[in-house]
Amino acid sequence: MPAHTPIAVRRRSLLTAAVLASGLGLTTASPATARHRHRTAGYVLPAPTGPARLGTVALHLVDTTRTDPWVPAHPAREIMIQIWYPARHTHGHPAAPWLSPGAVPHFTEVFGLPADRVRATLTHARQSPPLDRKAGGHPVVLYSPGLGGDRGTSTALVEELAGHGYIVVTIDHTHDASEVEFPDGRIAVSTIPPDLDDTVIAQAAAVREADTRFVLDQLAALDAGRNPDAGGRRLPHGLRGAFDLHRIGMFGHSLGGSTAAAAMRHDRRLKAGVNLDGTLVGAAAVAGCDRPFLLLSSDRGPGADDPTWNTFWTGHRGWKRQLTLAGSTHASFNDGEVLYPQAAEALGLTPEQLAEMLGTLDPSRAVTLQRTYLRAFFDQHLRHGDSRLLRGPHPRHPEIRFVR
Template sequence: MHMKITAMSRPLRRRSTLLATVLLASGLPVATAVPAGAVQLAPVRFTLPMPTGRQRVGTTSLHLVDTSRPDPWVPDRPVRELMIQLWYPAAAIHGYPPAPWLTPAAARAYEQANGLPVFTWPITAARLDAPVRRHGGRRPVVLYSHGLGGHRGDATALVQDLASHGYVVVTIDHIHDAGVVELPDGHVETGAIPDLAEDNEIELTSRAVRARVADTRFVLDQLAAINHGENPDHEHRSLPCGLRGALDLDRVGMFGHSDGGTTTAHAMHTDFRITTGINLAGTLWTPEAAAGSHRPLLQFGKQDLDPLQATTWAAFRTNHHGPTLQLHLAGSTHASFEDFAVLVRQAAPQLGLTPDQITEVVGTIGGQRAVGVVPAYVDAYFDRYLRHDNSHLLDGPSARYPEIRFVL
């Protein structure tokens, strides 16, 4: 089935710039989020839910440079740069510092770009450069692609939960598609994709997805090099002890939110190294994404799909020849699948957001509940197809998670 995507009347609010999205959706002007002269509340340390698995978590970041292609958004950059972050079961955590959700330079750039006050962003459950736990053999690998304008930390609660259950998760910053990315020399790259409008949304988004798929192929190549003992980090910074040979690249999954979900479906169509995928609330913008594959892909959506999104998901169901499942999260919105489902409520006092404004953005399910339900089904899906471990959670409705609606 060939599907041609055409523009439809809808609000263009797909940029995943965390709290800036909250302000836009609630009608508050981003540049004046905190009025002059307003009482400044003492910053509260934002927190994320702790991982539910038994494994302690380590993390490390790498700066990758693909010399075979230019940057897709900045014409005078002759090479494509990426930042990736590996999250993995750790053998030990004592003496290794906790990893921040955003680096300090990226956090300040993020706040400045979005007219936000200085926040005290979360500290993750992972420890920087902790040694890799090798007990249990090689680990299945899962890639993560963020939404348009987001960053690799947007789904940290979900990512570190997967790592605590024994996965190696690789989060990708698609530089200049991402909102803010700090490079090892300390400078911060910001988004360079032109603003979306009705007459360019499809063309720009399709172009972005294709660039992201090329990023994904390159990252998989570099993971193979790491597994063989090479160090592809551009600055040749030391890699964590035990990383060599720890990756099972015959068991590779991928997931992403919004345009990251589109990237997942497209990449699965073109790269057979990715054996399992999950699309979190993404419209399938490209023909390749909607064409499906012969491998399992979970479509995990908000309570009510947008019209165009529903059309692309229906096309996928027709085209796809592998196992598939479609779930909807009752009471949710597009934002319920990321960390800011919980962070927005914590930021509300400083931003002056009302309960109704919070609900408008993250839905009636509540952030804490959303970030409890979503990982359970993401874990179960990857467990079924990457580990052949069936918990039966995916067999049908569960009294434990009544918010999940099975569509297919």
């Protein structure tokens, strides 16, 4: 990969599918044509492979110790999280939408996908069924999306972990995320300046780390039987005592991966972390720590020649591994890998344009490999397993290249 200045590396690494889509002209009149062709059918997410039924619930959290850093007039920092968990049963509980209905209009304007199909897209989880209790609680994994991404933008990966017995908590970083819908119907859109520079990205990184530490505090409250939801909305039965707070990991895409690294540096409650193709931003993120961390890059970077990854590698004292997913791009590590191939015909995307966005690796194969190695990592480091997949190249997975 050719050399880049630190700012250029960061900008490229923090791109989301939204930027790619707008560059291909997908935020024009194309969605209207797609609405005519597809009135009710939603996009299909890959089914999780685990045995567990899935439940999910969204919580509105308010941090009264902070004003909103992006909108200082707001007296407190408000965020939304979503908890994904193994359910005891799901009968009588409706399927959860991929995106909350009020967020759909703004999302589709930004990302270029037809609103009716996004609105009709369902997850494999049901809304608020009772949790399947387990002695000692379930291991917990937090997820932080890329800059501008919503909490649901890696649902394919999140559901896979939940289907295998993890509780996964996804975070909406308000006013960084493209849009966030609150329970009272308010829609908070991104206020990140369009002209990214190091100062703006550093601020976003710091805000995200603070959000993460606040969420960890609220998980402790939930586990103790308290309800931190700002509106006091009813929680699914069984959340009390369901979180194994001694086994918490975190993963993220792009700036979300950097967030995982920074949060691990400062908060020992996090035991293992994964960065999916994100340049590391800030001193805490590049410093490393003494707990396991996985770096997984696309073919196009950041990669071993990113100075932030090299600095991290030198300073990190815990278990570490760096892998590359051959045939992928930066946008391969979220649900765009699933959605855009299904939308390609309606949006007028040529095969060449789709490959430019998502790479040459078959999308279903890309998702399968990400799921496989993400779960192998957390199984090894949160469940004390010994995954052979992480020892070296595997003949059944030649697309995963071991860098170091």
